[in-house]
Amino acid sequence: MEWREFALTGSMLDVYNLDKKKTHSFRASEVTIADMSSEGLYSLDVNGQRQLVLRVSSQSRLTKFLHVLVLAATTSQWTPPVVDVLTSLLSVATDIVEADARSPTKEVNVSTVSIDHVQAHLVDMHAMYQLQATCSTMEQ
Numbered sequence: 702m703e704w705r706e707f708a709l710t711g712s713m714l715d716v717y718n719l720d721k722k723k724t725h726s727f728r729a730s731e732v733t734i735a736d737m738s739s740e741g742l743y744s745l746d747v748n749g750q751r752q753l754v755l756r757v758s759s760q761s762r763l764t765k766f767l768h769v770l771v772l773a774a775t776t777s778q779w780t781p782p783v784v785d786v787l788t789s790l791l792s793v794a795t796d797i798v799e800a801d802a803r804s805p806t807k808e809v810n811v812s813t814v815s816i817d818h819v820q821a822h823l824v825d826m827h828a829m830y831q832l833q834a835t836c837s838t839m840e841q
Contacts, residue, residue, distance in 0.1 A: 705753070709769055711777040716753070725752060729773035734763075741803055758800035761792065 705724070706717045714732055716725035727747050735744045737754065743763070745753040757763045772779035784792070 707766070709773045712773050714770065714773065727752070729770055732770060732774070734767060734770070758803045759796040761799055762796045765792075 704719050706721075708715045708717065709729065712729050714727045714729050715723055716727075718724050731747050733746045733749075734755070735746060736742075737744050741757050743755040743757055744751050745755055769779070769781060
């Protein structure tokens, strides 16, 4: 998966890579987005043909994107929905919480080795090295 930025200008959906280079351009009226799995994967299809697979970590963000995509498909003179500052800030917080909840967790095995075990092992190793230091040849 690679990071992409989407921009709706009039009735066109443009896709840019990390270097801000346009990689795709589609008419919004020809774009559909379909759920592929419960893991946040979506298919971006143009006229029924899959063009991109999207990983969307926030359902709220996807809902907002689909809303403006429908607006752009309806008219090239669409305008973004007007949102007050508090609603905008709350929306960002919601996106962050949803994305965090969807991110995979890495399970870490719990060690059964105690500090006492480690210290006892180090004492044994120290004694072995002390003994080895007194030897003058490998055979001893």
